Amino acid sequence: MQQIQPCWLRTLKLQNFRNFSSLNITVPKDPIIIAGPNGIGKTNILEAISLFSPGKGLRQSKLGIIKKSDVQDQGWFINADFEHQHQDLNIGTGLDLSTASERRIVKVNGEKSSQTALNDWIKILWQTPQMDRLFIDGMTIRRKFFDKLLVNFSPEHSKHLYRYDYALRERSKLLREGIMDQKWLAVLEQKMAQESIAITANRLDYLSQLQGFLEQEIEGFPKIAVSLEGDVETLIHENSATVAEERLQERLCQNRSRDSVMGGSKIGAHQSEFLVLNLDCNQQAEVCSTGEQKALLLTLIMANARLLATVHEVAPILLLDEVVAHLDENRRQVLFNEILKLGIQSWLTGTDVQVFEPLRKHGHFINLNER
Amino acid sequence: MTMISQEIDRLIKLLAKLPGLGPRSGRRMALHLIKKKTSVMDPLIAALQEVRATVQTCINCGNLDSAGKQCGVCLDEKRDATTICVVEGVDDLWAMERSNSYKGHYHVLGGVLSALDGVGPDDLTISKLQDRVKNDNVQEIIIALNATLEGQTTAHYLLERIYNPNIKVTRLAHGVPVGGELDYLDDGTISAALSSRRPF
Numbered sequence: 001m002q003q004i005q006p007c008w009l010r011t012l013k014l015q016n017f018r019n020f021s022s023l024n025i026t027v028p029k030d031p032i033i034i035a036g037p038n039g040i041g042k043t044n045i046l047e048a049i050s051l052f053s054p055g056k057g058l059r060q061s062k063l064g065i066i067k068k069s070d071v072q073d074q075g076w077f078i079n080a081d082f083e084h085q086h087q088d089l090n091i092g093t094g095l096d097l098s099t100a101s102e103r104r105i106v107k108v109n110g111e112k113s114s115q116t117a118l119n120d121w122i123k124i125l126w127q128t129p130q131m132d133r134l135f136i137d138g139m140t141i142r143r144k145f146f147d148k149l150l151v152n153f154s155p156e157h158s159k160h161l162y163r164y165d166y167a168l169r170e171r172s173k174l175l176r177e178g179i180m181d182q183k184w185l186a187v188l189e190q191k192m193a194q195e196s197i198a199i200t201a202n203r204l205d206y207l208s209q210l211q212g213f214l215e216q217e218i219e220g221f222p223k224i225a226v227s228l229e230g231d232v233e234t235l236i237h238e239n240s241a242t243v244a245e246e247r248l249q250e251r252l253c254q255n256r257s258r259d260s261v262m263g264g265s266k267i268g269a270h271q272s273e274f275l276v277l278n279l280d281c282n283q284q285a286e287v288c289s290t291g292e293q294k295a296l297l298l299t300l301i302m303a304n305a306r307l308l309a310t311v312h313e314v315a316p317i318l319l320l321d322e323v324v325a326h327l328d329e330n331r332r333q334v335l336f337n338e339i340l341k342l343g344i345q346s347w348l349t350g351t352d353v354q355v356f357e358p359l360r361k362h363g364h365f366i367n368l369n370e371r
Numbered sequence: 372m373t374m375i376s377q378e379i380d381r382l383i384k385l386l387a388k389l390p391g392l393g394p395r396s397g398r399r400m401a402l403h404l405i406k407k408k409t410s411v412m413d414p415l416i417a418a419l420q421e422v423r424a425t426v427q428t429c430i431n432c433g434n435l436d437s438a439g440k441q442c443g444v445c446l447d448e449k450r451d452a453t454t455i456c457v458v459e460g461v462d463d464l465w466a467m468e469r470s471n472s473y474k475g476h477y478h479v480l481g482g483v484l485s486a487l488d489g490v491g492p493d494d495l496t497i498s499k500l501q502d503r504v505k506n507d508n509v510q511e512i513i514i515a516l517n518a519t520l521e522g523q524t525t526a527h528y529l530l531e532r533i534y535n536p537n538i539k540v541t542r543l544a545h546g547v548p549v550g551g552e553l554d555y556l557d558d559g560t561i562s563a564a565l566s567s568r569r570p571f
Contacts, residue, residue: 155557155558156557156558156559159559162520163520166520167520167524169486169487170485170486170487170524171486173486173487174486177486179486179491181491181492183528183531183532184484184486184491184492184528186531187524187527187528187531188524190527191524191527
């Protein structure tokens, strides 16, 4: 692997965040292990770090809920110093209650910024126990998961998704209410077709880049093939982008009667399905065992970390919450080795500090009981 | 028991309903008005009454003016009546006028299409625009709607509704703002600027 530029968190300060009135920690670039009993705030620290990327963080919580419950009339704030490509970088974010609307404020090196701009600075990947059901839950959850990973590579992708969702909702409302204004519907369907093709092309391009990393041998972890299936994908495979767009618009127009009864749209980028195949046993991920699914998910996350490091030449920060829960000893050891080999800052949590013993020499252990 | 009298409370609630204001700013404004009755409140009351009595919506373009049934822009014979600039609201018309670079007529659409907000073509002044295009000697229509999702959807819809091979339809350019640096622009803006490039 080529030499990647370092990006790691040096100090983290929390104020009124979840169970912490205030917390101030300083860490090295090495893997960081946060061990302790349930409810002590391990995941809260990972959640705080995840909020240095755009969006609602790894728990997807509303901003107001994050605030420490016994604090009145104050917002929550987090601030971190990073080493970013050998330069100092300071990012602060939080909920400012002095404004009427509940919005997250973001400052980069003391200057007001936007959530979207965070993506230009820091890339953060995470795995949480909630994601263990990724292959069992519906295709919408899986699609959102892959789209979120994709946005790390192509921030424009989120704009395409937003514009597509807008046109889809507008068209659905018109059809639901029987407003059959042909011109209005045609304009919305044109937008849906344009954005569908752009979204699907992005997804296919991302998967083709990712696949090479998914097939790399990591001892003890399954190799994976990820594919994307749906009507839009078929249109793109069989036609040029312009023709695919026209065909899709025609199909949307033909489906109006059906969609007005069934709701939504039968065709479009929101109907694409990400299929994950375990190449070792040639089985779809949803029929694999719980432990196997955890390993598949980890393979995906690690492959994304390697792809990010390769494409952007900047190391992502990895947040792994209770990650070793379903892994056998051999896989745990392989995972730790892989983390050390990648050389990216990784944050791991767990209730049992003993399972992290192999990282004792190279890792930095934080015991929240002592704070 | 409330500490604020009914009259002041009513004033605060009315002020808080104004765009961009909330209960806190409503209270601040109410207190300021009460403290400065002569210098602020009385002139404000007079101005409100005058606007209430004189300002009307122009029957032609939808602008707001006290010039009569038609606004000053429509009545100005020096302006080019063959060009109509379609804007979303009167505030956008004022923004165009501030630029001092457009000397044609306007058409205020009164909003943008939004099925989710219950705004359809009949809620906008699209039919009125079609009438103007038919009856007046219009040669160019400039669509100057905001570059938002709703604005651009409405622009495309308008294009379908007002299509006439004898009339040129243009839209405002999208791209690099005056004084802007490329490094700070998002990919979409740069892409729009590239596709809208023109010869030096």
